[in-house]
Structures are given as C-alpha cells and as structure tokens.
Amino acid sequence: MFYKETGQFKSRYKDELAAFPLFEDKIGIGILCVLTFLVIPMFGLPGLNYEFAMGAIMIPCMVFIIMTLGLNILLGFAGQISLGTGAFSGVGAYAFYKFITIFPDINIIIALVLSGLVSAVVGVIFGLPSLKIKGFYLIVATLAAQFFLTWAFIRVAWLYNYNASGAIEGPNKEMFGIIMIGPQSAGMTRYYFVLVTLIVLTWLASNVIRGRIGRSWMMIRDMDIAAELIGIRPLVAKLSAFAFSSFYIGIAGALMVFFWLGAAEAESFDINHSFLYLFMVIIGGLGSITGSYMGAIFVWVVPVLIKEIGKSVFGFDAFVMENFSTILLGAMIIIILILEPHGLARLWQITKQKLRLWPFPY
Amino acid sequence: MNEKAPKIMMEVKNINLRFGGVVAIQGVSFDIHEGEIRAIIGPNGAGKSSMLNVINGFYHPQEGEIWFDGQKRPSMEPYEVAKTGIARTFQNIALFKGMTTIENVMTGRQLQMNKNIFWQMLRYGPAIEEEVQHRKRCEEIIDFLEINHIRKTPVGSLPYGLQKRVELARALAMEPNLLLLDEPMAGMNVEEKQDMSRFIVEVNEEFGTTIALIEHDMAVVMDLADRVVVLDYGKLLADGTPKEVQSNQAVIDAYLGVPH
Numbered sequence: 001m002f003y004k005e006t007g008q009f010k011s012r013y014k015d016e017l018a019a020f021p022l023f024e025d026k027i028g029i030g031i032l033c034v035l036t037f038l039v040i041p042m043f044g045l046p047g048l049n050y051e052f053a054m055g056a057i058m059i060p061c062m063v064f065i066i067m068t069l070g071l072n073i074l075l076g077f078a079g080q081i082s083l084g085t086g087a088f089s090g091v092g093a094y095a096f097y098k099f100i101t102i103f104p105d106i107n108i109i110i111a112l113v114l115s116g117l118v119s120a121v122v123g124v125i126f127g128l129p130s131l132k133i134k135g136f137y138l139i140v141a142t143l144a145a146q147f148f149l150t151w152a153f154i155r156v157a158w159l160y161n162y163n164a165s166g167a168i169e170g171p172n173k174e175m176f177g178i179i180m181i182g183p184q185s186a187g188m189t190r191y192y193f194v195l196v197t198l199i200v201l202t203w204l205a206s207n208v209i210r211g212r213i214g215r216s217w218m219m220i221r222d223m224d225i226a227a228e229l230i231g232i233r234p235l236v237a238k239l240s241a242f243a244f245s246s247f248y249i250g251i252a253g254a255l256m257v258f259f260w261l262g263a264a265e266a267e268s269f270d271i272n273h274s275f276l277y278l279f280m281v282i283i284g285g286l287g288s289i290t291g292s293y294m295g296a297i298f299v300w301v302v303p304v305l306i307k308e309i310g311k312s313v314f315g316f317d318a319f320v321m322e323n324f325s326t327i328l329l330g331a332m333i334i335i336i337l338i339l340e341p342h343g344l345a346r347l348w349q350i351t352k353q354k355l356r357l358w359p360f361p362y
Numbered sequence: 363m364n365e366k367a368p369k370i371m372m373e374v375k376n377i378n379l380r381f382g383g384v385v386a387i388q389g390v391s392f393d394i395h396e397g398e399i400r401a402i403i404g405p406n407g408a409g410k411s412s413m414l415n416v417i418n419g420f421y422h423p424q425e426g427e428i429w430f431d432g433q434k435r436p437s438m439e440p441y442e443v444a445k446t447g448i449a450r451t452f453q454n455i456a457l458f459k460g461m462t463t464i465e466n467v468m469t470g471r472q473l474q475m476n477k478n479i480f481w482q483m484l485r486y487g488p489a490i491e492e493e494v495q496h497r498k499r500c501e502e503i504i505d506f507l508e509i510n511h512i513r514k515t516p517v518g519s520l521p522y523g524l525q526k527r528v529e530l531a532r533a534l535a536m537e538p539n540l541l542l543l544d545e546p547m548a549g550m551n552v553e554e555k556q557d558m559s560r561f562i563v564e565v566n567e568e569f570g571t572t573i574a575l576i577e578h579d580m581a582v583v584m585d586l587a588d589r590v591v592v593l594d595y596g597k598l599l600a601d602g603t604p605k606e607v608q609s610n611q612a613v614i615d616a617y618l619g620v621p622h
Contacts, residue, residue, distance in 0.1 A: 013494045013501075207485035211493060212475040214482075215461075219469050222458035229418060230536065231444035231473040240479075287460060 019206055036195055041188055048308070054187050055260075057301055062198045063256045064296040068280040069205055069289065070248025075278075076286035077209060078241030079221030080130050084123075084142040085249055085277040087149035090269030092119040092250025093257040094159045097168040101161055108175045112197070112254055119250020120243040122149075127242030131235055146271050153266035169263040181258045190259045197255065201248060206289055208244065217241045218287075283333055285345025294344040303329050368395035370432075371540060371572050372417070377426035379412055379596075386412045387423065388596040394540065399566050400574045401587035401604075405616060408593040410576045411453060414542050417574075418450055419443040431539075445473060449538035451529045453545045453576075459518040463528050464497075466517055467504060470535025471496040500535055507531045507561060523554040530561065534569075541565070543575040547582055555579065559586060584608065592616070 008023060010016040020026050044050035045057060071085050095115035099106055126145035130138055153159060160168050172182030179185045180193060208214050216237045219227035228234060257264040276299065284295020303325040310321035340347045372394040379387040387409045394400045402410045415421040417428065419440040428435045430446060438446075449470070458466050475496060481489035504510055507527050512520060517528055526546060533541055546562065547555045559582055565571050577583050583590060584604040592599040592607055594616040600607050607613055 013497045014490060017490065017493060017497070204483045207489075208479070208482050211482040211485060211489060212472060212477070213479060215465065215469050216472060218461055218465075219458055219472075222460050223456045225420075225440075226452065226456035226458070227469075228440040229444055229450055230469055230532070231441045233441050 017210070019203075037192075041191060051187070052308075054191055056304060059187075059191055059194055059260045060256075061297050061300050062194045063252055063260055064277070064280060064300050065293050066198055066201055066255065067249055067252035067277050068284060068292040068296040069201065070245045070252060071277050071281045072284070072286065072288070072292045073205065073209070073217070073248065074241050074245035075281055076288065076291075077214060077221060078217035078238065078245075080127070080238060080241060081135065081139055082127075082142040082242075082245075083139050083271065083274045083278065084126060084145035084149070086269045086271060086273035087146045088119050088123050088126075088246045088249040089253025089256065089273070090149060090153055090266070091122045091246075092116060092253035093264060093269070094153060094168060095119065095250065096254035096258060097161075097170075098159065100171070100173060104173075108173065108180050108193075112251055115254045116247040116251040119253070120247040123242045123246025123249070124239050127239055127246075130238050130242065143271075146274055150266050150270055153269060165265075167263050167265045168257060170258040183262065194255055194259050197251070201251065202289065205248070209289070213240060221287075279333065283336060283343055285343030288343070288345035290348065291343050291345030294348065298344060299329070299333075302332065368398070370394070371396040371430070373429040374413075374417070375427045375429065377413070377416060377423045377428075379409070379416060379421055379423040379426075386596055387416070387593075390426075390593065390596070390598045392591045392598065392601055394572060394574055395589075396572055397566070397570055398572060398588040399562070399586050400572075401583045401590045402574060402576045402593065403578070403580070403583055403590060403607075404593035404599070407595075409596040410593055411544055412596075413593070414450065414544055414574075414576065417443075417542060418448065444536070447536075447539035448542065449533040449536040449540075450542040451526070451533050451544060451546060453548060455522075455525045455529055457517045457525055457529055457532070460516065462514050462516050463509060463520070463531075464500065464504070464513045466528055467500040467531045467535050468496065470532045471500065473536065500531075503531050503534050506564075507534075523550055523557075526550070526554075526558065527561070530558075530565075534565065534571075537569075538571060541571050541573045543573060543577075545576050545578065547577060547579055555582060562586060 008021070010021065015021065020029060040058060041054075045053035048057070067085065067089060071082070074080050074082055092115045095118035096111055099111040099114055100108075103111075122145075126142060129141035133141060154166065157166075160166055163169075170181040170183075172179055172184045174180065178189055180189055209217075216227070216232050217240075219230065219232055220234060220237045220241075224234060227237070253269065257268065261268065280295040280299045281292065282295070283298060284293070285291025306325040306328055307318070307321045310316045310324060311318060316324070336344065336347075340350070370393045373391075374393075375391045377387050377390045378385075390409070390413065402413060404410050412421060416423050419438045419442065422437050430448075435446075458469060461469070475492055477489045477492050481487060485493075504513060507530060509524065509527055509531060512524060512528075517525060520528065530543075530546065533543075543562070547558050550558065562573060562575070563586065566573050575583075575586070577586075587604055589602060590604055590607045591601050592610070592613050599616055600610045600613050602610075
C-alpha cells in the first residue's frame with residue numbers, strides 16, 4: 001500500500017485491537033462513507049441511469065453483501081458448508097411478511113430483527129446434522145432444508161396469507177412518518193435503510209469474529225479435535241455459527257424482498273440462489289469480511305454491467321447479452337479461482353503487500 | 363520431591379482400552395505427582411498416545427479408573443476435561459492454521475472468557491476489557507517462549523520448530539495444572555531440542571506446572587524426567603526414576619530386542 005503501519009505505535013492493547021488501527025484506513029473508511037451516504041444518492045453512479053444505478057446495482061449489492069456475510073460466517077469462519085442459504089433467506093422474508101401483516105403497527109426494525117431470529121431458529125434446526133456429519137454429507141443435509149423449505153413456501157398458503165398469486169408483497173408501511181416499504185416508498189429511503197443496516201451488521205459481525213465466539217468458530221474450522229481439547233463444545237460452536245449466519249441471511253432475505261424486489265415468490269429462494277450466494281463467498285474469499293463485500297459486488301455487478309455495455313455500446317439485444325454475460329461471468333470465475341483459489345480478498349492482500357515495496361521490490 | 367511424601371495429582375488405575383479385537387492398553391496403572399515431570403516412553407505402538415487420549419477424554423477405556431486431584435473422575439468428554447485444567451500438545455502439530463500466532467495463543471484463554479454474545483457484538487465495555495486483559499497474559503507467555511517476532515504471522519507459514527513452540531504457548535495459555543506433551547521434540551534438530559527442553563524445565567519450575575511427556579529421545583527423557591513409565595504392547599513394563607528404568611532388563615530387551 002502507499003501507506004504502512006510504520007511509525008504508528010500503539011501503547012495500549014485496546015488501540016491495537018481496534019477495527020482499523022491504521023490512521024489511513026480510517027480516512028479510507030471516511031471517504032467510503034461520504035461516497036455512499038452523500039455522493040452516490042445525489043449523483044448516482046457515473047455513466048449509468050440514476051434509477052438503474054440505485055435500484056439494480058446499489059440496493060441489491062448491499063443486500064447481497066449481507067447475505068454473503070451471513071454465509072461467510074458459516075462457511076468461511078466456522079467451516080460448515082451449507083446449500084440452504086436461499087431457503088434461509090426465504091424464511092426471513094416470509095417471517096417479515098407475516099410479522100408486518102399480523103401486527104400492522106410493528107416497527108420495521110423490530111420486525112426485521114424478529115424475522116432474523118426466526119431464520120436463526122430454523123437455521124439451528126437444520127444445522128443439527130452438522131454435529132455428526134461433515135463436508136459433502138453436510139451439503140446433502142442442508143439441501144434437504146433447501147428443498148423442504150421451498151416446498152413449504154409454495155404449499156403452506158398461510159405463509160403468503162392465502163392470496164391468489166402465491167407471492168408475498170410489501171404493503172405500504174411507515175416508520176417515523178416516512179413510508180419505508182411498499183409501492184409508494186421512495187428509492188432513496190430504502191437505499192438509506194439498507195445502507196445503515198449493512199453498516200450495523202458488518203460492524204457487529206466484525207466484532208463477534210474478532211472476539212471469543214469468532215475464535216471458537218475458527219477453532220472448529222481449523223482443527224476440531226484441538227478445539228475440543230481447549231474446551232470448546234462443538235455443539236455450541238457449530239450451532240451458534242448456524243444461528244448467527246442464518247440471522248444475517250434471514251435479514252438479507254427480508255431486505256431483498258421488501259426493500260429491493262417489492263414482491264417475491266418461492267423462486268426467489270430456490271437452489272440457484274443458494275449457488276449464487278455460494279459463488280459470492282468463494283470468489284470473494286472464505287473467512288474475510290472484505291472478501292464478502294468484493295465477492296457480492298463482483299458477482300452481482302459484473303453481469304449487470306456487461307449487459308448494459310452490450311446493449312448501449314454494441315447494440316446487441318437483451319436476450320443475447322443475458323446469455324453472453326452468464327458465459328463471461330463463468331469464465332471470469334474460473335480464471336480468478338485458478339489465479340487465486342483464496343478469492344478476491346487474498347488477491348487484494350497480495351496487491352497490498354506488493355504495493356508496500358513498490359516501486360523497489362528488492 | 364523425594365524427601366517428603368509427594369501429593370498425587372493424577373492416578374490411572376488398571377486401564378484397559380480395546381478397539382474391537384485390538385487391545386491398545388492392558389491393565390496399566392501409574393500415578394503422576396504434583397509438580398513433577400513424568401515421562402512416558404516405549405517403542406512405537408506401545409499405547410503411549412492412547413494413554414494420553416484416555417487422560418484427555420478422547421478415548422473411554424472399557425475398564426479402569428482415573429483419579430484426578432484425589433477424586434475419581436467420571437467418564438468425561440474432552441471439553442469437560444479441559445475445564446479441569448488439563449492441557450495438551452499433539453504429536454503432529456494441531457494448530458489452527460488459518461489464524462496468527464497471537465490468535466492461536468488467545469484460543470487457549472477461551473475457557474477463562476465468558477462475556478456473552480451481546481457484549482461480544484458490541485465489543486465494548488466488559489467484552490473489550492476482557493479481551494485486553496487476556497491479551498496481556500498471552501503476551502507474557504509469548505515473551506516467555508520467545509516467539510514475539512512471529513506474533514502476527516499466520517502459523518501455517520511458520521517452520522516446524524516454531525509451530526511446536528506456538529502449540530506449547532497455546533497450551534500454557536490455558537494455565538493448566540497438568541500439561542500433557544506428546545512428543546514435544548519430534549523432528550527437531552539439536553538446537554531446537556535444547557530450547558524446548560529449557561522451556562519445559564522453566565515451565566515446570568516457574569509455573570509449577572505438572573508435566574507428563576511422551577518422548578523418544580532417551581537423552582532428553584533421562585535428563586528431564588523425575589520419573590519414567592515404560593509401556594510396551596499396551597502393558598506396563600517398568601516405572602521408576604530414570605536410573606532404575608535404564609538398568610531394568612525388561613526395558614533393555616524391549617528397546618534392543620531379544621533373540622528368540
């Protein structure tokens with residue numbers, strides 16, 4: 001990097017344990033905050049239609065980052081692989097829908113936290129097999145969750161209030177006098193709500209990961225026998241990872257439906273989405289918060305941009321571009337994974353390491 | 363140790379451990395005195411590591427009793443044993459490879475930390491105070507074992523000798539009453555062995571930690587240990603001071619072989 005830790009001495013452990021011990025990092029985060037809080041809502045993204053930039057790039061990106069964070073906690077930090085992400089996000093979304101329809105006066109934040117908790121409980125239940133099985137067999141067990149839950153989303157009519165379309169749809173709902181969700185809500189309010197949620201959740205996740213509980217997850221991931229010997233109960237560590245991860249995924253699911261799509265059916269929570277989230281985690285980098293950001297942004301934004309460029313610059317029709325972008329994304333994923341199996345986060349780390357010495361690498 | 367009657371910290375009585383038809387340990391009994399360095403030796407496959415696994419709670423012997431601190435210990439899981447103050451290092455290093463040295467050492471403090479998830483999420487107040495307080499203790503241990511320079515290096519990239527030392531640091535961070543070392547000097551060169559021996563003696567003398575170690579290097583064992591247990595084919599062959607064991611004919615036969 002063009003800056004280093006040289007000369008920045010910490011005289012207290014507390015300072016050293018801070019999230020961003022380096023002064024320059026703090027400036028970087030400050031700039032990012034200004035960008036996301038002021039510049040982007042005012043001007044949108046360069047070269048893109050404002051509505052498109054907010055609705056198809058910024059909001060979904062942030063939702064997917066939360067999703068990826070959730071899955072990364074489970075897969076990257078606790079080492080428990082899951083293909084039920086899509087279904088757990090669905091649990092969050094349906095729970096949120098039930099909460100706001102059963103209690104119309106409920107505060108949105110409370111409903112969001114509650115739906116995350118519901119998802120956490122479901123995650124723990126389907127995480128129980130992880131106590132006995134590992135690796136590929138655990139994938140199969142979580143697949144059962146995926147299929148069972150998507151089945152339930154279609155068959156259990158109570159979940160979508162017996163409406164004819166079978167979809168869940170956000171009613172207009174206010175919080176503190178501002179319409180937050182539903183057809184009449186402004187894109188801007190939804191953007192800010194998702195942004196703040198993302199920041200809060202990232203902060204909480206990074207705290208937990210650096211503390212006792214996060215370490216217990218990593219212990220289980222790296223060497224479960226030694227972890228047990230140090231006094232970690234595998235039951236507690238694994239299930240708490242499932243709970244925490246599903247909490248995030250549930251909140252992301254609720255945000256996805258009510259703050260981005262507006263309405264959704266069971267297809268939004270199917271296995272393809274589980275794979276998509278898995279790609280985001282793997283490409284971003286397992287066990288890294290920065291990686292979750294990079295992976296989600298990369299996997300979501302690249303195809304969207306390819307489609308846009310193809311349509312506006314080269315004049316291909318949308319259908320061709322749709323397929324082309326899928327092919328291109330697939331190729332890029334393969335290339336990245338061959339170049340750096342540990343994902344974009346590691347690539348970023350290596351770049352930083354090289355920049356430390358640049359331009360005199362010897 | 364020999365003048366006054368030593369306090370017995372741990373005693374295994376008549377342990378029998380079988381895996382199906384294979385008898386791993388057969389009627390072995392010995393004790394570990396408080397504050398001593400106790401060596402367990404024997405040829406390969408003698409059941410030494412299995413014995414440690416029994417003490418740790420990984421294996422549950424079919425017969426036999428384990429007495430710890432004057433009480434008979436019920437059948438326990440490894441994490442419960444850890445709570446009673448028994449720490450251990452492994453023959454083939456079992457560090458958390460994805461974590462740095464300081465993080466690995468901090469994992470040894472897990473049991474002493476108890477702030478709940480909400481404080482952890484905020485990382486404020488009690489949670490951060492706890493973190494700092496344990497970090498200090500870990501830094502002391504890191505100082506003690508002279509691994510300051512690799513504090514922030516991921517352990518996966520460290521050389522073998524240092525990894526062994528980090529593992530010892532992690533076990534020490536638990537502040538155990540009884541420390542089990544499974545071949546702490548395997549695969550080390552002479553200099554590393556000397557360092558490790560020095561650390562083991564210092565741990566024993568400064569912290570007063572009782573140590574039970576498995577080792578194949580006889581010179582090291584005879585120098586370090588107060589008393590030695592010899593196992594062979596799962597049976598107890600000899601038990602006594604290094605001198606007694608060295609002159610025991612059965613032990614010599616087991617190590618050198620006897621003409622049939």
